[in-house]
Amino acid sequence: MYTLLWHALPGRWPVKVLLLIIMAVAVFFLLMEVVFPWVSALMPYNDVAV
Incomplete structure (x- = not known):
């Protein structure tokens, strides 16, 4: 691939x-x-359940 x-x-x-x-x-x-901000919006970082 890199050669091409x-x-x-x-x-x-x-x-x-x-x-x-x-x-x-x-x-x-x-x-x-x-890309990373779009993926970050889909991640459940803020869905914290204790």
């Missing part, structure tokens, strides 16, 4: 590394801003 991604990116290896870093940061921010 590496070969799909344009440029020489420094450009590919920079693009991979940018893509990893974009995925991180997407998870933190969209």
Whole structure:
């Protein structure tokens, strides 16, 4: 999977590394801003029964 991604990116290896870093940061921010808050609303953290 990573080999396909590496070969799909344009440029020489420094450009590919920079693009991979940018893509990893974009995925991180997407998870933190969209996915994790949505999942957190579905979790039963506030349903505490003693």
